[in-house]
Amino acid sequence: MKKRVVIIGGGAGGAIAANRLPLEEFDVTVIDSQPYHYYWPWLLYIAFKGSRRPMKAEIRSLLRPGVNFIQARAEAVDLANRRVQLEGGKAVEYDYLIAATGSGPNYSVIGGLDKAVEKYGDYHSTEANAWRVWDTINKLKGGTFAVIVGGDPYRCPPSPLEGVFLAEEFFRSRGLRDRVRVLFASPYPRPYPAEPMNEVVEPLLKERGIEYVTFFTLDHIDDEKKVAVSMEGEELKYDALVVIPPHAGADIKYSPPDVLTQDRFVQADKYTNNIKGFDDAFVIGDASAVPVAKTGVTAHLQATVVVKRILGEDARNTGRTNCPFDLGYGLGTFVISDFENPVVKLPPSRFSHLAKMAFAAAYWDMIKYPELWDPIIDAYFEATRPAKLRRFYG
């Protein structure tokens, strides 16, 4: 009998894993609570460019023929008995489990945030909220536009500053830059938390007249007074604001419960993605508590490692990240690092921006036919190995 692999989540990690498993050997089932796979990075371009390019595709259409798809919310995972409980009472049993349930905003951590999102939008939750940001920036004709990091973790480390750079470009292109002040606030010591990348970013903020406040831990938002208030009571005045919400893992009950962290991320071995204490269960992508950046690239690489492990190979994660960073005005860079090497100081270039856009254009194809893209991706990763880049860029 074929071994049953159950994958919860048909996003970046889950879909790649499903499309890589050989169907002669495995009976593969993907479970997702809703029908679509979202290309989340595009929220940024809805929010700040009003892009109408579709950012979702039906999960079914992305999975190879022969992969089963169940549209239902997973409610509970029983790791000892190898069972996934679905809403409505049905349960699915597995030989191998891959949890790829992503992460989403947890608005409850910050007072007044849910109301602020309703009014001004954000770009880390839904298409509708990203369109609200687009409305917000189009309506703002003067005053302060604030982008505030609400706390860790959130998807894609560069995304808060990408929003800041694109907003500044937007207001300048509308001829409003002398009337709109762009303000960035974060709880960390530097605008970009990792020092080498900050050396690229901070001069650009200064050059473009973007103000920033560090060590600002957002406590609550008082939209009547139009102030964002820190835990020490410091107030930042705004006319419109967008907060990067702290994220939490999916609302799924695990047993044993101690595999979850307080914010519902699943604890796992960072090299193998095995869920703590279980050799037949894995967690990949944003859903894991593994200390790596929450990016699609990470989910992709981890899916590849986990599939190899299920096939019996001793594959291991290198911790490689490769996060494109839009710096506005057609410029970009990449946040590149791995377990052994800190972030590389990669200077801004047009090429990096074009590479991000080329990647976005090829995205759906990469999900559907991961094996066809392997040689290209492998060549790219080899050429941009952090240890190699560091020799050039420090």
Add this chain to the structure above:
Amino acid sequence: MPYYINTFNRKYKAISANCAWPRIELGSTPRGIACPGPITELVKAYRSAKNGDVIEVLATDPGFKPDVEAWVKRTGNQLLEFRQEGGTYIAVIKVTAKK
């Protein structure tokens, strides 16, 4: 890896064994690379702490010292102690500045 452990109800321990974005392995941290991991963990613990609580942060990155010193200065909380035990840097912070 637990990012903080709530002991005695009112004492927090933020453990950051390595660096976020990237978090890198113990021992391989180049000296002076300021990594955001420990401050990230500190901020998380701080969010749920009350005035009077004590937060202990463990880090392996020497860059943590200037960062935590700047943090207490800017936020008005108190650094009770900063010590080194082998390759681990330990900051003990008393939360005093919360409104």
